[in-house]
Amino acid sequence: MKRRDFMQMSGMGLGALMLPSVPLIGNPVSAEQLTEPWLDVATKKQLTETALNAAKSKGATYTDVRIGRYLQQYVFTREKQVQNIVNAESYGIGIRVIVNGTWGFAATSDVTTDGIAKCAATAAAIAKANSKFQKEPVVLAAQKGVGDQVWKTPLTKNAFEIPVKEKIDLLMNVNGAAMDNGAGFVTSNMFFVNEQKYFASSDGSFIDQDIHRIWPTFTVTVIDKAAGKFKTRDAISSPMGMGYEYLDGLASEKIAGPIGLVGYRNSYDMVEDAITAAKQAKEKVTAKSVVPxxxxxxxxxxxxxxxxxxxxxxxxxxxxxxxxxxxxxxxxxxxxxxxxxxxxxxxxxxxxxxxxxxxxxxxxxxxxxxxxxxxxxxxxxxxxxxxxxxxxxxxxxxxxxxxxxxxxxxxxxxxxxxxxxxxxxxxxxxxxxxxxxxxxxxxxxxxxxxxxxxxxxxxxxxxxxxxxxxxxxxxxxxxxxxxxxxxxxxxxxxxxxxxxxxxxxxxxxxxxxxxxxxxxxxxxxxxxxxxxxxxxxxxxxxxxxxx
Known part of the structure; x- marks a missing residue:
C-alpha cells in the first residue's frame, strides 16, 4: 500500500471514531473526483439489460438490477482546527432474482459484460440453493413497468461542487462564534451524501435517480470551572434532502418561539444557532434542577x-x-x-x-x-x-x-x-x-x-x-x-x-x-x-x- 493511500484510509478511521455511528462506504478519493461525471444513461441501460438477460437465461422469473455510484464527503472540526476530511466513492452493481419462487442476490464491482453475467449467474445459483428450504414461494405485488424515468433531488447548489475551503471557513466561523459567546469547546461537522442510482427490472422499468442529502451539525460545551460543571447544547439543524443552498441563508425561514429563535425551515443559519447554543449552554450551568x-x-x-x-x-x-x-x-x-x-x-x-x-x-x-x-x-x-x-x-x-x-x-x-x-x-x-x-x-x-x-x-x-x-x-x-x-x-x-x-x-x-x-x-x-x-x-x- 502506498503511504498516501494508507494516510487517507487511516484518516477515514479517525473520522469514524469522532462520530462512531457514521458509516463510511467506499474507497478514499480526492474531493475533485466526487464531481467527475459518471456513466451516461445509455451505457447504464445497456449494462442493466445485460444483467436482466443473463438472469433470465439462468431461470429467473423476476430480476431487478441496481447499478450505483455512492459518494460521501464528511468534514470534522474542533475549535480552531480541522480534524479530518473524508471523501469516499463506492461503485458497482447488485442483482436480485427470483428462481423457483425464492430470492437470490449477488453484487460485484466488476461492472463489465463478463462481470455482470457472472454476478447474475451467482444470484440465480443462490436462489436455487435457497429454494430447497423455501416453504412458500415469494409473492410480489404486481408492478407495471414505468419505462425510462429520471428523478433528481431539487437543488440549486451541488454540495460536492462547493470548495472544501468554503466549508471549513463556515465551520471555523461557527466554532469562533460559539467560543466568543462563552463556549469552552466546540466540535462542528458537515455530512454530504450523493446516491447516483440506476434501477432496471424485468417488469420494464429503467429509472435513473440522483439523490442528495446534507447535514450540518455541532456540539457546544460551556464549562464553569468554579462550580466544576459543564453543559452542552447540540445544533437544532435538521438533515435535509437538499443541496448547499440549505446553508447559504438566502431562503431562511426562521421560527420564533416564546424564548426567541427555536428553529429553521428549508434553510439553516449555522453561525446564529451556534451563538444561541453557547448562550443556552451557559444558562444551563446555573439552571435549577427539575422537580419530578x-x-x-x-x-x-x-x-x-x-x-x-x-x-x-x-x-x-x-x-x-x-x-x-x-x-x-x-x-x-x-x-x-x-x-x-x-x-x-x-x-x-x-x-x-x-x-x-x-x-x-x-x-x-x-x-x-x-x-x-x-x-x-x-x-x-x-x-x-x-x-x-x-x-x-x-x-x-x-x-x-x-x-x-x-x-x-x-x-x-x-x-x-x-x-x-x-x-x-x-x-x-x-x-x-x-x-x-x-x-x-x-x-x-x-x-x-x-x-x-x-x-x-x-x-x-x-x-x-x-x-x-x-x-x-x-x-x-x-x-x-x-x-x-x-x-x-x-x-x-x-x-x-x-x-x-x-x-x-x-x-x-x-x-x-x-x-x-x-x-x-x-x-x-x-x-x-x-x-x-x-x-x-x-x-x-x-x-x-x-x-
Missing amino acids: GKYDLVLDPNHLGLTIHESVGHPTELDRVLGYEANYAGTSFATLDKWETKKFNYGSKLVNIVADKIQPHTLGAVGYDDEGVPCKEWDIIKDGILVNYQATRDQVSILGEKESHGCCYADNWNSVQFQRMPNISLKPGTEKRSVQDMIKGVDKGIYIIGRGSYSIDQQRYNFQFGGQVFYEIKNGQIAGMIDDVAYQSNTQEFWNSCSQLCDKDDYRTFGSFFDGKGQPSQVSAVSHGSATTRFDGVNVINTGRKI
Missing part, C-alpha cells in the same frame, strides 16, 4: 421527531411486526391483531400520522424506491387509530393489499434492498395556533427543544426521552430554564395524552442520517415532520447526579 412529577409537555418538532421515529416509525415496520428483526432490533407491540380490529387507539383523535417518500426537501424523498415502485403518501394512524404499516412488494399481500407502499431501500449497490422506514410525520393541527397560544393554556408544564438521550424497549413500548434545553411553564408563561429533565411513558399512553397541535405555520422536520437496521446492518436517511405538540400529564424524572 406530572407535567404537561410542549414538545418542539426538533425534539418530537425522535420520539416519532422510535415510538411510531419503528413499531409500524411490518417486518419488525412479523418478527423478522427480532434477533437484531426487536419486535413491535403494534401487532397484526391490533391492526385487524381497526379500533386500536394508538393515540388521541388528534393524532394523524402519515408515511411518505415524496415530501420535498426531506431525507426520504425520492421518485421511486429500490424496487422501482413510484413513491407516495399513505396513512399509518388516522384519527388516533392504527390503520396501516410500512410494507414492500413481497409483504403487502399479508395486509390484503395489492400495491406496494414503495418503501424498499438498500444503502449501497452491494446491499440487498429490504423494507426501510419512509418519512413518518405527525400532521399539524387544522386550527390556527402558535406555540405562544399553546403555552398560555398550560398551568404546570415543560417546553422541550432538541433531541437528547433516550431509551426504549425491544417492542418500542416503554420509553424515556431527554432533550437539549428545557423551560418551565407556570400559569401560562415561561418561568425560566430548568435542567435534568427526562420524561417516561409507554407509546399508547403517551400518544393518547396528545391534546393540542400547532398549525402548519409551525411545521418543521427532524431527521436521522444514519438509521440502522438489518443483518448485515444497513443505514438509511429518514425525516419526521410535525408542529409543536402538547401532551398532558406525562411523568417527568430528574436525571441529575453528582459526579
Whole structure:
C-alpha cells in the first residue's frame, strides 16, 4: 500500500471514531473526483439489460438490477482546527432474482459484460440453493413497468461542487462564534451524501435517480470551572434532502418561539444557532434542577421527531411486526391483531400520522424506491387509530393489499434492498395556533427543544426521552430554564395524552442520517415532520447526579 493511500484510509478511521455511528462506504478519493461525471444513461441501460438477460437465461422469473455510484464527503472540526476530511466513492452493481419462487442476490464491482453475467449467474445459483428450504414461494405485488424515468433531488447548489475551503471557513466561523459567546469547546461537522442510482427490472422499468442529502451539525460545551460543571447544547439543524443552498441563508425561514429563535425551515443559519447554543449552554450551568412529577409537555418538532421515529416509525415496520428483526432490533407491540380490529387507539383523535417518500426537501424523498415502485403518501394512524404499516412488494399481500407502499431501500449497490422506514410525520393541527397560544393554556408544564438521550424497549413500548434545553411553564408563561429533565411513558399512553397541535405555520422536520437496521446492518436517511405538540400529564424524572 502506498503511504498516501494508507494516510487517507487511516484518516477515514479517525473520522469514524469522532462520530462512531457514521458509516463510511467506499474507497478514499480526492474531493475533485466526487464531481467527475459518471456513466451516461445509455451505457447504464445497456449494462442493466445485460444483467436482466443473463438472469433470465439462468431461470429467473423476476430480476431487478441496481447499478450505483455512492459518494460521501464528511468534514470534522474542533475549535480552531480541522480534524479530518473524508471523501469516499463506492461503485458497482447488485442483482436480485427470483428462481423457483425464492430470492437470490449477488453484487460485484466488476461492472463489465463478463462481470455482470457472472454476478447474475451467482444470484440465480443462490436462489436455487435457497429454494430447497423455501416453504412458500415469494409473492410480489404486481408492478407495471414505468419505462425510462429520471428523478433528481431539487437543488440549486451541488454540495460536492462547493470548495472544501468554503466549508471549513463556515465551520471555523461557527466554532469562533460559539467560543466568543462563552463556549469552552466546540466540535462542528458537515455530512454530504450523493446516491447516483440506476434501477432496471424485468417488469420494464429503467429509472435513473440522483439523490442528495446534507447535514450540518455541532456540539457546544460551556464549562464553569468554579462550580466544576459543564453543559452542552447540540445544533437544532435538521438533515435535509437538499443541496448547499440549505446553508447559504438566502431562503431562511426562521421560527420564533416564546424564548426567541427555536428553529429553521428549508434553510439553516449555522453561525446564529451556534451563538444561541453557547448562550443556552451557559444558562444551563446555573439552571435549577427539575422537580419530578406530572407535567404537561410542549414538545418542539426538533425534539418530537425522535420520539416519532422510535415510538411510531419503528413499531409500524411490518417486518419488525412479523418478527423478522427480532434477533437484531426487536419486535413491535403494534401487532397484526391490533391492526385487524381497526379500533386500536394508538393515540388521541388528534393524532394523524402519515408515511411518505415524496415530501420535498426531506431525507426520504425520492421518485421511486429500490424496487422501482413510484413513491407516495399513505396513512399509518388516522384519527388516533392504527390503520396501516410500512410494507414492500413481497409483504403487502399479508395486509390484503395489492400495491406496494414503495418503501424498499438498500444503502449501497452491494446491499440487498429490504423494507426501510419512509418519512413518518405527525400532521399539524387544522386550527390556527402558535406555540405562544399553546403555552398560555398550560398551568404546570415543560417546553422541550432538541433531541437528547433516550431509551426504549425491544417492542418500542416503554420509553424515556431527554432533550437539549428545557423551560418551565407556570400559569401560562415561561418561568425560566430548568435542567435534568427526562420524561417516561409507554407509546399508547403517551400518544393518547396528545391534546393540542400547532398549525402548519409551525411545521418543521427532524431527521436521522444514519438509521440502522438489518443483518448485515444497513443505514438509511429518514425525516419526521410535525408542529409543536402538547401532551398532558406525562411523568417527568430528574436525571441529575453528582459526579
